[in-house]
Amino acid sequence: xxxxxxxxxxxxxxxxxxxxxxxxxxxxxxxxxxxxxxxxxxxxxxxxxxxxxxxxxxxxxxxxxxxxxxxxxxxxxxxxxxxxxxxxxxxxxxxxxxxxxxxxxxxxxxxxxxxxxxxxxxxxxxxxxxxxxxxxxxxxxxxxxxxxxxxxxxxxxxxxxxxxxxxxxxxxxxxxxxxxxxxxxxxxxxxxxxxxxxxxxxxxxxxxxxxxxxxxxxxxxxxxxxxxxxxxxxxxxxxxxxxxxxxxxxxxxxxxxxxxxxxxxxxxxxxxxxxxxxxxxxxxxxxxxxxxxxxxx
Amino acid sequence: xxxxxxxxxxxxxxxxxxxxxxxxxxxxxxxxxxxxxxxxxxxxxxxxxxxxxxxxxxxxxxxxxxxxxxxxxxxxxxxxxxxxxxxxxxxxxxxxxxxxxxxxxxxxxxxxxxxxxxxxxxxxxxxxxxxxxxxxxxxxxxxxxxxxxxxxxxxxxxxxxxxxxxxxxxxxxxxxxxxxxxxxxxxxxxxxxxxxxxxxxxxxxxxxxxxxxxxxxxxxxxxxxxxxxxxxxxxxxxxxxxxxxxxxxxxxxxxxxxxxxxxxxxxxxxxxxxxxxxxxxxxxxxxxxxxxxxxxxxxxxxxxxxxxxxxxxxxxxxxxxxxxxxxxxxxxxxxxxxxxxxxxxxxxxxxxxxxxxxxxxxxxxxxxxxxxxxxxxxxxxxxxxxxxx
Amino acid sequence: xxxxxxxxxxxxxxxxxxxxxxxxxxxxxxxxxxxxxxxxxxxxxxxxxxxxxxxxxxxxxxxxxxxxxxxxxxxxxxxxxxxxxxxxxxxxxxxx
Numbered sequence: 001x002x003x004x005x006x007x008x009x010x011x012x013x014x015x016x017x018x019x020x021x022x023x024x025x026x027x028x029x030x031x032x033x034x035x036x037x038x039x040x041x042x043x044x045x046x047x048x049x050x051x052x053x054x055x056x057x058x059x060x061x062x063x064x065x066x067x068x069x070x071x072x073x074x075x076x077x078x079x080x081x082x083x084x085x086x087x088x089x090x091x092x093x094x095x096x097x098x099x100x101x102x103x104x105x106x107x108x109x110x111x112x113x114x115x116x117x118x119x120x121x122x123x124x125x126x127x128x129x130x131x132x133x134x135x136x137x138x139x140x141x142x143x144x145x146x147x148x149x150x151x152x153x154x155x156x157x158x159x160x161x162x163x164x165x166x167x168x169x170x171x172x173x174x175x176x177x178x179x180x181x182x183x184x185x186x187x188x189x190x191x192x193x194x195x196x197x198x199x200x201x202x203x204x205x206x207x208x209x210x211x212x213x214x215x216x217x218x219x220x221x222x223x224x225x226x227x228x229x230x231x232x233x234x235x236x237x238x239x240x241x242x243x244x245x246x247x248x249x250x251x252x253x254x255x256x257x258x259x260x261x262x263x264x265x266x267x268x269x270x271x272x273x274x275x276x277x278x279x280x281x282x283x284x285x286x287x288x289x290x291x292x293x294x295x296x297x
Numbered sequence: 298x299x300x301x302x303x304x305x306x307x308x309x310x311x312x313x314x315x316x317x318x319x320x321x322x323x324x325x326x327x328x329x330x331x332x333x334x335x336x337x338x339x340x341x342x343x344x345x346x347x348x349x350x351x352x353x354x355x356x357x358x359x360x361x362x363x364x365x366x367x368x369x370x371x372x373x374x375x376x377x378x379x380x381x382x383x384x385x386x387x388x389x390x391x392x393x394x395x396x397x398x399x400x401x402x403x404x405x406x407x408x409x410x411x412x413x414x415x416x417x418x419x420x421x422x423x424x425x426x427x428x429x430x431x432x433x434x435x436x437x438x439x440x441x442x443x444x445x446x447x448x449x450x451x452x453x454x455x456x457x458x459x460x461x462x463x464x465x466x467x468x469x470x471x472x473x474x475x476x477x478x479x480x481x482x483x484x485x486x487x488x489x490x491x492x493x494x495x496x497x498x499x500x501x502x503x504x505x506x507x508x509x510x511x512x513x514x515x516x517x518x519x520x521x522x523x524x525x526x527x528x529x530x531x532x533x534x535x536x537x538x539x540x541x542x543x544x545x546x547x548x549x550x551x552x553x554x555x556x557x558x559x560x561x562x563x564x565x566x567x568x569x570x571x572x573x574x575x576x577x578x579x580x581x582x583x584x585x586x587x588x589x590x591x592x593x594x595x596x597x598x599x600x601x602x603x604x605x606x607x608x609x610x611x612x613x614x615x616x617x618x619x620x621x622x623x624x625x626x627x628x629x630x631x632x633x634x635x636x637x638x639x640x641x642x643x644x645x646x647x648x649x650x651x652x653x654x655x656x657x658x659x660x661x662x663x664x665x666x667x668x669x670x671x672x673x674x675x676x677x678x679x680x681x682x683x684x685x686x
Numbered sequence: 687x688x689x690x691x692x693x694x695x696x697x698x699x700x701x702x703x704x705x706x707x708x709x710x711x712x713x714x715x716x717x718x719x720x721x722x723x724x725x726x727x728x729x730x731x732x733x734x735x736x737x738x739x740x741x742x743x744x745x746x747x748x749x750x751x752x753x754x755x756x757x758x759x760x761x762x763x764x765x766x767x768x769x770x771x772x773x774x775x776x777x778x779x780x781x782x
Binding site: 079 | 319320322348350351352353354356357358360361362363364365366367368369370372386387390496497498501502503504505506507508509512
């Protein structure tokens with residue numbers, strides 16, 4: 001069932017937008033819509049993708065799309081899904097695209113409500129690990145050590161002091177029909193998961209890492225490379241939750257060097273060896289748990 | 298028409314059933330809860346064919362209703378007080394997007410201190426949110442406004458969300474006899490909702506977009522113009538309503554004995570009844586007094602009020618509201634209207650009923666007396682006294 | 687439908703819609719001015735593997751007759767395509 005580039009809908013549904021060059025978020029949105037096709041009805045909260053895609057009269061979505069309130073991605077999806085059903089329409093997919101702040105912080109209550117009701121929607125979190133649209137402020141998904149404009153790296157505090165919230169497992173803890181993690185670095189895996197989600201009834205949650213060159217401090221040409229490396233070095237994992245079970249999709253024999261991944265990025269350049277040791281330790285503990293209790297593909 | 302013994306909340310729920318919304322999304326809050334309980338029962342027993350969405354907050358209640366409206370269907374929600382404030386962000390969203398959602402608000406005090414009883418500070422603090430605001434006096438008017446609100450909001454020229462306010466407990470929980478129209482008659486009154494303001498698979502839309510400084514104010518101007526259009530659509534709705542159901546309403550304001558009145562109380566909501574009774578009593582004693590009940594705070598009845606008070610010697614605005622550091626919000630609005638239309642009479646503000654505190658017949662009598670005697674203080678708190686300068 | 691540049695680009699009072707719903711995919715400006723460098727496809731080296739198409743954030747690459755083609759109206763010149771291309775068929779050249 002693997003989705004290949006040639007299987008994608010030839011039309012573009014997110015085009016002419018004003019996202020920064022090399023934007024990982026726009027890559028995730030673009031390709032998810034090419035899997036779901038023209039009858040996708042997209043909800044995007046206030047945030048990067050809505051800011052770059054919906055400036056009247058420059059409207060960059062080729063399919064039906066609407067901006068929600070920042071906190072309201074999931075609740076607006078619920079309303080649209082119910083409304084279309086009331087109109088007797090069945091051949092559509094209600095899909096939301098919210099950033100990390102819109103998902104793990106301000107939107108988590110509405111998302112939890114939608115999963116609780118098991119509304120028939122797909123919720124995709126494009127995670128660029130900070131509030132990038134407003135100028136790189138810390139979100140609940142900013143990783144440990146990252147420098148943002150609200151977690152500056154100084155002598156006393158080396159950037160963000162808290163690890164990422166685990167949104168994938170938070171979604172899974174609702175006993176959601178389907179949840180998955182992905183990265184835009186491994187596009188086919190992401191596309192497969194979007195396709196799979198579109199074939200499951202109930203609420204689906206996909207969490208996709210989508211690097212932001214501006215916020216991460218990497219060259220605009222390195223988005224995909226960074227999005228691969230985060231999975232290769234073990235700071236992200238590709239997994240699914242379905243029928244009450246976790247499955248790991250990608251189990252690297254050997255992790256690539258965490259320090260190399262971190263030091264390429266401006267946001268981590270200040271980290272000391274001790275800071276990096278903390279990151280490696282928490283990575284290893286996580287993987288020990290994953291390999292000990294999840295299905296390994 | 299079958300008569301039923303109903304509370305304001307129950308009567309409103311009956312009106313909503315007759316209006317047949319496709320999607321209802323609501324979160325419980327006292328004193329609104331009875332509405333959502335009744336509607337849930339109606340969905341359960343099949344007498345209402347709607348999607349009832351159990352949202353996890355008021356913000357989601359209105360956000361979900363906006364989604365449903367953007368999908369092109371009729372949407373309803375209900376809230377009160379803190380809930381209304383919690384969803385406030387979505388209010389301007391619904392009005393700016395021109396989504397004709399109907400919401401019932403049970404007027405209740407806002408914290409702090411916590412209090413579940415009725416005053417009107419919740420809705421009056423949101424006059425600028427772009428919603429039509431009506432204030433019902435009793436159960437019958439609640440039911441009738443439930444039906445009329447959809448008619449008015451969904452009119453193509455108006456296409457603006459509609460908030461119907463019921464005084465907490467005094468209307469929401471007070472049982473009265475009310476006529477419940479037949480479903481067939483309600484169908485004759487309220488046409489199905491049709492709109493182009495929707496997501497559409499045949500003709501895809503990008504909705505709820507941004508508009509920069511060059512265009513933004515034109516959108517806002519058109520939003521304002523649409524609200525003004527509501528004035529004639531309210532008249533049209535009431536005319537049609539009277540034809541079908543035999544009950545008449547009087548537009549943005551309701552006047553009582555104002556024609557030759559020297560002293561007039563201007564108020565809104567359930568307290569108007571006691572004001573009229575008091576006026577009757579004083580009339581019997583030879584006093585020329587009258588009452589104006591504001592039915593709609595938005596669109597605001599500026600010219601109507603100026604005309605109604607044109608021949609009065611003085612007017613007093615009685616309201617369950619205070620805009621801290623200034624005066625009652627309704628008082629400001631009334632004064633502005635009188636000034637704009639050249640009705641220059643002394644006006645006084647009487648603030649009462651905050652946090653559900655009782656306003657008695659003798660309080661109202663004192664207001665009429667005070668107007669007649671003339672008052673040094675413009676802003677007066679019932680039971681406390683005039684504002685200290 | 688792929689969004690495309692429309693003829694009517696300016697909107698006065700009468701053209702502004704009453705609500706915030708408008709035709710999907712309505713474009714009035716291009717992004718070509720954003721570029722300092724541009725990707726150039728060497729058709730001889732291009733094997734039509736579609737990886738550049740798959741990873742382009744702006745969706746400006748299509749593969750026609752087995753070769754990658756770029757819509758320079760909307761390419762921002764990020765260079766992801768050039769990096770991802772295994773046969774090195776895409777070179778980044780300075781904009782003049």
